[in-house]
Amino acid sequence: MIILVHDNNKVIQLLNTDLEPIDVSLSKHIATALIDLSKQFPETLIIWCHEAFVQSINTTALQSIFHHKRILASYNPSVVNYLPNQIGYVDREFYLKINKTKSYPSWVTSSNIGGVNTSVINYLVDQLNTKVSFDYFLNSLAKRAIVAGLFCYSEPKLLQENTTVIVEVQQASKNDLFLFVKQHYKWVWVFFLSICYFVYEKKIVLFPLLKSFFFKRLSQGFNLDGIVVESTKSIIEKKTIDVIIPTIGRKEYLYDVLKDLASQTLLPKNVIIVEQNTLLGSVSELHYLKTEAWPFTIKHTFTNQSGVVNARNIALSQVTSEWVLLGDDDNRFNQFLIEQLLAQILCYGVASGLTVYLQPHEKQTFFKTGQTPIFGGGNAIIKSSLLNTISFNPKYEFNYGEDTDFGMQIRLSGEDVAFFSDIKITHLKAPIGGYRTKVKQRWADDAIQPKPSPTIQLLYQTYFTDQQLLGYKLLLGLRSYKHSAIRNPMTYIKHFKKQWKRSQFWSRQLN
Template identity: 50%
Template structure:
């Protein structure tokens, strides 16, 4: 470890792994000094820290925080970041509403304390501008490269204890914010940002908007350093598979065949079969008439609903790992083996795979932290699920997968997308036992828009400004279908539907 101690955006001193000052020629800016250290110590992890927090550096755990070379982690002692929360007006990602007391995936970075591998810095040194503003540089680097495979975190364990803010965070000005948006998002979003300021804050940001026109979009092709985590996340290669099913006997049989052909077999396959008909019995005769190379735990229930079914299955887990599967998936014989290899290499606790229908095109081709979560194509360490279940408030609605993924992240479990592990989703027709579901708001004169279950997830997991952004985007998407002579009537009805959605979301 090499430590770079700074104050007021100026480098003060460089410390060696024993926290002893070492002779080093400080450059003109903090960012340039960081790159200079990376060249001088190409095999080290470089830790930056404001002088005010130097005594709290948690040096004993740094090797576990930076357990492979593709990690950028920092921690903001206060609740503020350099990038103000106004960014929520144009960014609906899960990475903005940071939970401060756990390891949380985010590209929002802080100069208070943090670290990065020298090897990674050297890999981008030739085509990434070393901005004079250190906070801008950190956030720009993380925002640009996170989608390409740099693992970025807010990490409270960088400090030995929770300390009170000593240093005041100087946030980006409106001009810097607009330039940041222009450099890291599609150009249209600077206009959306300006519109949100006008609509929601009654402020006209004309000068920042105009100055952003001269800002070029930042592009950086980042090549991942080889993953070789030192974290041990697998002690036994044992896994249970969860499958909720309803009226898809043939498809489920094919899934079991794929599981039986695995090079690493599951220990238990937990099947939750649903049929709402009062006198119905199981149709899955092949569970007992065929010999399977794993134990099948079969539960038959008259209560329908995927949230309930998956929760029943989660209560029956025995193995170290869990595969959240579906009854209309297909995959090759190396699926579980490939997942265990990735888990070992990355040192992570949750992985989600490619999940496309047969003729869909793969769009994201690099391993990266993802804001999505799939309950039919994800693998999780069972110990992470002690306090997590599918939210029954979202049964028969939308958003239960997203909510489950956010519960994981809020417990400090990152979700990694692996583009080279594929599960094909057949998207089979609904089984024949489903009954019509009546929602609480079905009889209302004003039907909520968006769905109250979607609103529920936004209220629970997003910032207020992200919610306002969603409202504006939804409004613009819907009004395009309206006649210009109907705009005022549409606006009034939209507001009523929005308020109805909030009402029922809070009821949920």
């Protein structure tokens, strides 16, 4: 391990694990020095650190933080980041509102303290730009590489507990912000950013906008596939797994799911089925649960209460194995599914993972295993110990957002969600089963219908930054105008504001 110490502007010294100086001749430019070190010391962990934090480095935690070679972690104890909050106007992913108390997946990177294996730098060196500030260099690297399979985190454990040192962050200028958006997002977003500045801050940012026109979007074609991932984290002990399946009126499809589970090379210990039928006096129609022999224990709950949130929580309360697979009653998969899932969990050292989840007519378009901001309740594996603190939120019942909220609870707990691009579950998207009743939403009779859905409003209010929520509001308003019967722009704006307020009102009622 090598520690690169800087003062925000230049390299000051290099240290070894014992914080003793290393005599290596390097450029004073921090990003250039990082690249030079990577060439001289391949397959080595490099920690960059502001001089104020040298004595606060938590060296005992580094091995557990960088438990495989494809991890970039940094930490900024300040509430101010290099990229100003206005980056939220154009970014729609759940990486910006960082939980500073625990490990949190995010491409937002800090020069205060952080680290990466030199193999990552060496693989990407031809596409890295050193003619920028070190903070810009780091955020650009993480923003582009996270979609290529680099696992990026805000990690408070890089510093010793009770570290009180705070270094003033040199925040990006408006010019740098517009440059970052132009180089890392589609070109249209610099225009949207300037509109947000005008609408929400009453500022005209013409010069930064025009200046950004002279730059092109940076290459997004990073390839880290050559870096073998072998996590040293002890994430699996018992290798036992339960499967939960909520079902309603799809007995034929559920039967096929059970047959797929019965053919697994690694069998589940329990399959937990929550069957719903809202007809009073009704009984279970899943006779084959008892008439056929199954190579696992089936825990069957029958309820007259409908709702996938309630059904999943009932099922999760019965989990006893180390891992749990969240399934659906119209899935199909091969006999290696569970074995492959646990193998990938072990490889990447994560507490939760998602599979490819496509309908039969759909084709896979993304082939990189890595972090993901999404979550799916029908194709996810999670460590069951997480269920001590998280569950599906009943506020989202009969609407949208419960899966995303569940995934965010996992991330806020200090764990991560990975997408496994080579493991597939086919989602048949079967016709709606019997006994489903259409639920009338509480706002269905409002003269002004809420926009967006109150549950989406609640989701974004909870997990978006203020600027992300405002950016989403403006984008939703612009897109909705295309399909609105109101063609007068001023009349439409007044109407949309009323819809947004009703959405806020009902989200508060849900909350």
